[in-house]
Amino acid sequence: MSELLSAHVSRYLRNRGEFERYLPPALLVFSPSSAARGPEDEDEYRLKTVTNAGTPTLGASEAVVFPLLKSRTNAFGRGITVGRTSNNDVVLDDGSVSRFHAWFGREEGSEGFLLTDAGSKNGSWVGGARLTPRRPVPVEDGARLRFGQVEVAFYTASSFVRMLAVRMAP
Secondary structure, rough: EEEHHHHHHHHHHHHHHHHHHHHOOOOEOOOOOOOOHHHHHOOOOOOOOOOOOOOOOOOOOOOEEEEOOOOOOOOOOOOOOEEOOOOEEOOOOOOOOOOOOOOEOOOOOOOOOOEEEEEOOOOOEOOOOEEEOOOEEEEEEEEEEEEOOEEEEEEEEHHHHHHHHHHHHO
16 A cells, blocks of 8 residues: 655654564655656646546655555465556556556565566566566666656665655754
């Protein structure tokens, strides 16, 4: 379930130890780009509803955090799914994202993550390189990922906490 970054900041400030204890192993952070918006499309945002009928409830003006966690209701056994529809583990509600776009898996015998494009129409990208469908690629901590036109940053739990600490520094 996605949350605004400000909710994470509040929990971090209240009790850092407890906050860190309950973080998932990895997270995706979407930051809306104010530079990409011009005055003529002020009401347009990168994340939209599937029908594009209205503005999103999340991501309009603040960063959104997506935990990389497997949902109990998702039957896909290979990993943590990413897609536009609500049956995915990570839901990116944008028309450029396929219904089932990609999935994250774990590297055998390590803590690392792999990303695999599921044959999506608009592609998945790691650090500017388009993925070959159904070929897993390792994801580095802090990597920029793109699903269709939605760009996110990948963080492990420890680097997410460091990122918050930097944001909180005077």
